[in-house]
Amino acid sequence: MKNIKLYVPQVEDLWFRKVCMEDRKTMAYNAGYNVSYGGYHYESGCIDFPEEKFERWYKETMPRVFYAYVLDQDLNKFVGYCNFKLDKTSGRASMGIVIKDEFRGQGYMTPALKLLIEEAKNQGVKVLTDSVPVSRENALKVFYKLGFKNAGQFTGEKFGKEEIVMQIELNLE
Ligand SMILES: CC(C)(COP(=O)(O)OP(=O)(O)OC[C@H]1O[C@@H](n2cnc3c(N)ncnc32)[C@H](O)[C@@H]1OP(=O)(O)O)[C@@H](O)C(=O)NCCC(=O)NCCS
Incomplete structure (x- = not known):
């Protein structure tokens, strides 16, 4: 069993987010989308995250979302990150x-x-909700195993081809 915890980063820990977002293999899942945010690379899915943006990103993002690194405490290494954004009204x-x-x-x-x-x-x-392309079978399998249910689907586009995306959700009440 993995010895992990969720670790909320400090500004000085943002180098790991930068390494991930600028790594082609890690970001391949994010390639081919028609999105317009700055620093996005259509071919690779990478997103530029220069050091001079760390402070501002942190101040703008952290109060609005829960954002944490997955820390492997045996390796003493960050292995990934996860987040959620709560809409307080709903x-x-x-x-x-x-x-x-x-x-x-x-x-x-x-x-x-x-x-x-x-x-x-x-x-x-x-x-708790997520939108997961059907092609990510392994990921979907884990979501379903943990109790997520289908709540709809939509057709998006990846590299100009149709991509079916499952909307899944987990009731926590
Ligand atoms: C999806 C993602 C988070 C999975 O992380 P991961 O640490 O590699 O996942 P795991 O090693 O826990 O494997 C997940 C499941 O896939 C299966 N799996 C993993 N590698 C496999 C392989 N090579 N062949 C077949 N099945 C495999 C495992 O059986 C596992 O299910 P289980 O825990 O019930 O046995 C990771 O691939 C990723 O970051 N992808 C890009 C972003 C993404 O798709 N996010 C999630 C959906 S939006």
Whole structure:
């Protein structure tokens, strides 16, 4: 069993977010989307995250979302990150989870997601949601195993081709 915890980074820890977001293998899942935010690279999915943006990103993001690194306490290494953003009016929170490429396939997703679910419960989240392309079978399998249910689907576009995306949610009440 992995010995992990969720670690809320300080500004000086943001180098790890930078390494992940600028790593082609880690970000390949994010490639090919017609999005317009600055620093996004369509071909690779990478997003520029220069050091001079750390402070501002931190100040703007951290009060609005729960954002944490997955820390492997045996390796003493960050292996990924996860987040959720609570809409206080509805009690719904959209989430995300990314494990850095070199640490994939080693069983981090289930324990990391369990910790994120606990944190969401503690923060009063009623429904945790995510949107997951059907092609990410392994990820979807873990979400379903932990109790997420289908709540709809939509057709998006990746590299100009249709991509079916499942909207999934977990009721925490
Ligand atoms: C999805 C993601 C978070 C999974 O992280 P991970 O640490 O590699 O996942 P795990 O090693 O825990 O594996 C997840 C499941 O896939 C299965 N799996 C892993 N590697 C596999 C392989 N090579 N072949 C077949 N099944 C595999 C495992 O059985 C596991 O399920 P289990 O825990 O019930 O046994 C990671 O691939 C990632 O960051 N992807 C990009 C972002 C993303 O898709 N986020 C989630 C959805 S939006």
